[in-house]
Amino acid sequence: MTSRIAVIGGDGIGPEVIAQALRVLDAVRARGVEVETWPLPLGAELYLRDGPTFPRELRDEVQRSCKAVLLGAVGDPRVPEGEHAHDILLGMRHSFDLYANVRPVRALTDELVPLRGKRKADVNLVIFRENTEGQYVGAGREHGRGTPEEMTQSRELHTRRGVERLLRAAFEHAQRANLPLAMTDKSNAIPAQAIWRRVLAELRPEFPGVKVEQLYVDALAARLIQAPEQYGVIATNNLFGDILADQCAALAGGLGLAPSANLHPAVPSHIGLFEPVHGSAPDIAGRGLANPLGAIRSLGLLLAHIGYPAEAERIERASAEVLRLRRCTRDVGGELGTHDAGSAFIEVLASH
Ligand code: NAD
Ligand code: IPM
Ligand code: MN
Secondary structure (H helix, E strand, O other), rough: EEEEEEEEOOOHHHHHHHHHHHHHHHHHOOOOEEEEEEEOOOOOOOOHHHHOOOHHHHHHHHHHOOOEEEEEOOOOOOOOHHHHHHHHHHHHHHHHHOOOEEEEEEEEOOOOOOOOOOOOHHHHHEEEEEEEOEEOOEEEEEOOOOOOOEEEEOEOOHHHHHHHHHHHHHHHHHEEEEEOOOEEOOOOOOHHHHHHHHHHHHHHOOOOOOOOEEEEEHHHHHHHOHHHOOOOOEOOOOHHHHHHHHHHHHHHOOOHHEEEEEEEEOOOOEEEEEEOOOOOOOOOOOOOOOOOOHHHHHHHHHHHHHHOHHHHHHHHHHHHHHHHHOEEEHHHOEEHHHHHHHHHHHHHHHHH
């Protein structure tokens, strides 16, 4: 049966990298993958023209009719507080209840690992980022903007249900893949985060085979640079997961390569949202410099989600191969522009 997926290019390099991912999708379609796409022109342009542009009815229609969403990036200097990103990206994460942001970090070549003495085998982990709570709940107060008494305040929220379901998904992945689990928080300074340690302790007996470590996020940030090979699954709150994902992307060769999946793991057939970890990169937008591999690998995760795991594996193998051949963009050691990197990828994919 044909699966429908919504496609949002978004802003900046978003549409540039998604155009390449769609060419890859065409190539896999020719091999019997049955997918139809529904392009949605959401982004800063429409927001500046019409105001909030992702009304509830449209979101509901996406959730009802699509198995997945593929998104480039949202973010534009003309919308400095990111109102439309809240509307579009955070809006889907929340309203589709995509509580796990799963960000695999796998170095594909030795050369792309920036740490002295470390090789690709040393950087292979996955971040489970809580995706609906934490400091992203949006609640807060502001007082006296622009005055000497100005005060802003925001709240962070961690519910037992929210923490437990994220940790359970991380534990289950760790058990399945035989990986150690590291849970990280900052409960020494922020007591509200101690719930993560309590729920972790409660779940541990259910997963006796999983090696568990808990550490403060500052210490983990250092350990990841010194000994990334010690980590398999990292589970954490929304904000720390956001930050660690970019740090870990750098350990594996840069933001241009990193994919992600926003999921509701308790129900495998639930709609998923797939997007590169990077943003709209206004500094390189419109110049054909963007690396399309983060978007292409996100498409790979999407294909696995909708029932084509073998195609996802082919995409991973072809990604490693274009990097090895240096048939890729400048950020990862090649000389190609975005479109040519897409063409090289499709050519290599055909032989994998
Ligand atoms: P960014 O990820 O867009 O860029 C950070 C750096 O990485 C830049 O130097 C950029 O050129 C480089 N880079 C990113 N993607 C690349 C690619 N595919 N190929 C080569 N180089 C790449 O982060 P930022 O500059 O902090 O944010 C820019 C905008 O994007 C902001 O509005 C931000 O809110 C938004 N953003 C959106 C998402 C998303 O939609 N998922 C994610 C992160 C940031
Ligand atoms: C990400 C992004 C978003 C986030 C921004 C654009 C709101 O940085 O997906 O990593 O913080 O979640
Ligand atoms: Mn981010």
